[in-house]
Amino acid sequence: MTPERIQAVWEEIEKNSQDRPSVTEFARRVGIATSTLYYRYPDWADRVRARRDGPGSRPERRVRWRGEAEAKRTITLLRKQLRDLERELAAAQADRDGLKSRTVQAAKDRQENEILRATVVNIGMVIRRHTDMRTAQAILDEAGRVACMAVAR
Secondary structure, eight states, rough: OHHHHHHHHHHHHHHOOOOOHHHHHHHHTSSSSHHHHHHHHHHHHHHHHHHHHHHTOOOOOOOTTTTTHHHHHHHHHHHHHHHHHHHHHHHHHHHHHHHHHHHHHHHHHHHHHHHHHHHHHHHHHHHHHSSSOOOOHHHHHHHHHHHHHHHHH
8 A cells, every 4th residue: 555655656756847855755645654664665765756856956055063162161071071981990909909919918817817826726735735734834925925925916
């Protein structure tokens, strides 16, 4: 139905040499949406445009976009926001790198603490084996007190 209707409207237009409809007007005469004409019948849309823009047609006026100044202000603002975001990203990356190095150091510290704890436990076992319980406890308490003082510094 639609291809026949398009052909019929086209023939009507060709009868009048002064009739130069726009694509939108042509689609309205056919009874379909402009988007349908563009997407389903692009060759007809091209044909209508060629007739409209052909010999004897009015030259198109170039219309200056009035929002140009606003667009420039928006672009300037967006560029500033981009620079701010780039600075924030650099700061976040520096923070991340600092956290990574502190995490590595914390893992090393944990490993060293485990070694020290195992050494203290072994020393405590040797002291208990070679002395009586009271003497061993006094030695271990003094070692713990000295260790706490060293950590506090």
